[in-house]
Amino acid sequence: MKIIGVAACTVGIAHTYIAQEKLENAGKKAGHEISIETQGTIGTENELSAKQIQEADIVILAADVKVSGRDRFEGKRVIQVPTEVAVKSPNKLIKKVEEVMAQKQ
Template sequence: MTKIVAVTACIAGVAHTYMAAENLKKYAKKEGYDIKVETQGAMGVEHRLSEGDIKDADVVIFAVDTTVSESDRFEGKKILKVGTSEVVKDGKSTIDQAIDLISK
């Protein structure tokens, strides 16, 4: 099974951070992919991805409007970077883009 990890973070760290996370989970599950999402919002880092989660991931999605905290954890991984608004509007497209990135 294809494994995806994602980090979501918006400037305010409130609505878009969590809406983007939910949309990524919704569409990944619909398509049959395994996904884990770390949120970096007003409440700090939640659902922190483990080293194993990151190591096992086929692709990483950064759905962010700001800097990803401790982004060096993802070094060497294929990363798709998009804004949170894009994911909130069209989560399926983001998942599709991430899957396309795996085959490159």
């Protein structure tokens, strides 16, 4: 499965990058292709390309603030959670993504 997402916390420093790392590690461990963009105090990093967005099966928004460019994900299945969920339970979140996608089929 191809998973993309955005991590963004209120301060835009620690939780943003921890959420990104934990989600990418959990997704890869579960055998998925995963890319997480970060939106923080220094701007957007690892920006998702139009191709990545088009090919994605599902989008994870691990955010405590408004995600800029959310309209890019129009028509995609989106799961939104606080960054705390991505930081504390990334494996459970990936399992939830798998369940949501299984129901879709």
